[in-house]
Amino acid sequence: MLSIGEFSKVCGVSTKTLRYYDEIGLIHPDEINPENGYRYYSIGQLKKMLLINRLKSFHFSLEETKIILELDDEKLYTALHRKRNELQEKLHDLEYALKQMSTDISNLEKGIPMMASLDKIEVQLVETGPMNLLYIRQMLSSDDYAAGYGKYISRLYEKIADEKLTLLGMPMTIYHSQEYNPSGNDTEFAFPIKEPVQGTRDFPGGLCAMSVLKGPYSELTSVYARLREWVENEGYELVSSPYEVYVTDPNQTATPEELVTEVYFPVKKK
Structure with missing residues (x-):
């Protein structure tokens, strides 16, 4: 048996942390002396503690780690694979x-304003036709978007395949909330299809201010800002919710710089 201090030293975890892990049910002492309350851990628990450390280094939360410790190898493989993809996206x-920061530093050295690139975003007026959309509409928090996109788009793909529907375009996301709310936003995932089946709706066409982003989704806010500025300066006003069309599939794109996204603002003249 190892005292809590010895166990702490071997595993590189403070005794305060070990007590906290005990409180939340992550790893309990193998034995507690009823007379003095001293905590002891078995040699066999070293492997479990090192696994907890490993999962922590993989950026799993303590709640996630607690669940993972109960998984069999197949489910553990799935959890690790999912987390690896998540970390790869963050990387x-x-x-x-870092690349953008280097560009901004270089531009500032040349006397170019940091947000000068905003003025270079091209905006054009386009007339879109009506569509029949197969859709799923959900309230999604800011943390849900990355996972939510794949989840709901995949569900729509499955329905299209199962019912042998005719796909007429790329996936879309329509943002219905009037303002951004980190706790939840009214979001619609959709595909234009030919057949008017259950789960579809009419989507009217019309005049739109449109811009194309070639790059990571993190830059979409710049496109939205430029479109909003253009709409105001050119004497137009928004008439319905903005939406995005994903020209490229993020799962089949090597780098974020290769992503192509069209952003549409339905408008009319004031």
């Missing part, structure tokens, strides 16, 4: 941020 975002 791509960080790499892009």
